[in-house]
Amino acid sequence: MTSVWSTPHRPAPVDAVVALPGSKSITARELILAAIADGRSRLVRPLRARDTDLMAGGLRALGARIDEDGTDWVVTPQPLRGPAEVDAGLAGTVLRFLPPVAALATGPVRLDGDARLRERPNAGLLAALRALGVDVDHDGRGRAPFTVHGTGRVRGGPVEVDASESSQIVSGLLLAAARFDEGLDLSLTGGVPSMPHVDMTVTTLRERGVAVTATDRGWRVSPGPIAALDRVIEPDLSTAAPFLAAALVTGGRVTVRDWPEVTTQPGARLDRLLADMGAEVARTPEGLQVTGTGRIRPLVADLGEVGELTPVLAALCALADGPSRLTGIGHLRGHETDRLQALDEVLTAVGARVEQLPDGLVIEPGARRPALLDSYADHRMVHAAAVLGLAIEGVQAGNPGAVTKTLPDFVDRWAALLDEPAGVVP
Numbered sequence: 001m002t003s004v005w006s007t008p009h010r011p012a013p014v015d016a017v018v019a020l021p022g023s024k025s026i027t028a029r030e031l032i033l034a035a036i037a038d039g040r041s042r043l044v045r046p047l048r049a050r051d052t053d054l055m056a057g058g059l060r061a062l063g064a065r066i067d068e069d070g071t072d073w074v075v076t077p078q079p080l081r082g083p084a085e086v087d088a089g090l091a092g093t094v095l096r097f098l099p100p101v102a103a104l105a106t107g108p109v110r111l112d113g114d115a116r117l118r119e120r121p122n123a124g125l126l127a128a129l130r131a132l133g134v135d136v137d138h139d140g141r142g143r144a145p146f147t148v149h150g151t152g153r154v155r156g157g158p159v160e161v162d163a164s165e166s167s168q169i170v171s172g173l174l175l176a177a178a179r180f181d182e183g184l185d186l187s188l189t190g191g192v193p194s195m196p197h198v199d200m201t202v203t204t205l206r207e208r209g210v211a212v213t214a215t216d217r218g219w220r221v222s223p224g225p226i227a228a229l230d231r232v233i234e235p236d237l238s239t240a241a242p243f244l245a246a247a248l249v250t251g252g253r254v255t256v257r258d259w260p261e262v263t264t265q266p267g268a269r270l271d272r273l274l275a276d277m278g279a280e281v282a283r284t285p286e287g288l289q290v291t292g293t294g295r296i297r298p299l300v301a302d303l304g305e306v307g308e309l310t311p312v313l314a315a316l317c318a319l320a321d322g323p324s325r326l327t328g329i330g331h332l333r334g335h336e337t338d339r340l341q342a343l344d345e346v347l348t349a350v351g352a353r354v355e356q357l358p359d360g361l362v363i364e365p366g367a368r369r370p371a372l373l374d375s376y377a378d379h380r381m382v383h384a385a386a387v388l389g390l391a392i393e394g395v396q397a398g399n400p401g402a403v404t405k406t407l408p409d410f411v412d413r414w415a416a417l418l419d420e421p422a423g424v425v426p
């Protein structure tokens with residue numbers, strides 16, 4: 001992909017129906033569980049993007065068999081073994097879900113990734129693994145690169161876990177825990193962001209017959225079998241955010257197809273969040289339909305449970321008719337980039353006044369101006385730039401290739417949404 005994308009400007013209302021690929025988070029969980037299950041599992045419509053391909057690659061490096069059958073993945077568990085090298089890219093899911101599985105392998109498994117991955121917090125996970133009797137070499141800060149020296153078994157049992165920097169630390173431990181000799185009795189030492197993602201983990205485990213119970217301080221997973229299961233992956237509702245936002249910005253109408261009736265995906269909260277910002281939201285036989293008036297109301301919200309929606313919502317806030325306040329998202333400083341800093345820079349560049357809080361952002365719209373916006377190697381910052389560009393002529397996104405993380409053909413899909421040619425500038 002070229003290095004600068006001139007994002008399409010679109011003052012006229014959009015009117016589109018959008019089909020989206022599978023959820024990154026559900027695909028990651030199903031790959032992990034399928035690889036340590038009791039038999040073969042089929043994943044129908046998994047997300048094929050950098051993060052999930054890296055997850056499959058990491059599991060294959062440990063010995064799991066993952067075959068392609070059309071667009072499905074068929075996963076056949078095999079004995080897990082090192083030595084292996086795992087490339088986690090920039091994927092938090094690989095960084096936090098793979099090491100507990102590596103601990104169940106025999107031999108050393110080294111995990112590394114992009115330069116920014118080495119900055120992403122992970123000390124809580126590695127400390128927990130060590131407390132469970134796993135030998136892990138790391139730099140002392142608990143960050144990548146590190147090596148897990150698996151012996152083929154993990155004792156398990158009670159463990160205290162600091163997951164204040166990422167819910168994925170909890171999810172990673174719970175996903176592998178049924179294979180630990182004593183299961184796991186996980187007690188939190190503090191808060192956890194993105195709780196719906198932990199609920200997603202618990203639900204996914206229960207669907208495969210794993211006994212998980214909530215306790216006063218965390219969760220208990222009993223040791224036992226993990227059922228093989230064929231699973232259709234839901235569309236990614238967080239990826240839906242920029243497409244639905246286009247309805248608000250242009251005063252148009254966008255329907256995302258096959259919106260699940262019941263889901264643990266945090267993107268499901270878009271219905272209420274976008275309604276709070278002035279959209280009409282309806283479920284139709286086709287999916288979730290969002291209709292905008294062209295006016296956007298400011299948002300005052302704690303986004304701690306739905307942090308990954310922040311870049312797109314913050315872009316909408318910069319186009320709203322008053323100041324917004326987004327809180328509960330201090331942990332976004334450890335995401336693909338420091339998202340609070342990145343959003344401050346980008347929204348300021350297009351004319352908003354932004355104040356960073358320790359755990360959030362205050363965004364006051366100002367006189368709009370064109371700008372070349374960095375992508376910070378962050379897929380969701382490209383989505384945010386695209387949303388801004390609908391309303392502000394002359395918005396360019398540098399390095400739009402960051403979208404490969406979760407939606408490699410985002411630029412083409414955005415053009416299709418607007419029914420325009422792709423608009424990529426060499």
Ligand SMILES: O=C(O)C1=C[C@@H](OP(=O)(O)O)[C@@H](O)[C@H](O)C1
Nearest residue numbers: 025166167168193194197307308
């Ligand atoms: O478990 C998951 O699939 C995810 C959990 C969340 O991570 P954090 O708790 O680190 O925010 C979320 O932001 C990320 O995009 C996906």
Ligand SMILES: C=C(OP(=O)(O)O)C(=O)O
Nearest residue numbers: 090091092093308335336
């Ligand atoms: C935070 C995100 O990703 P990761 O799974 O790499 O943490 C995200 O997709 O917004």
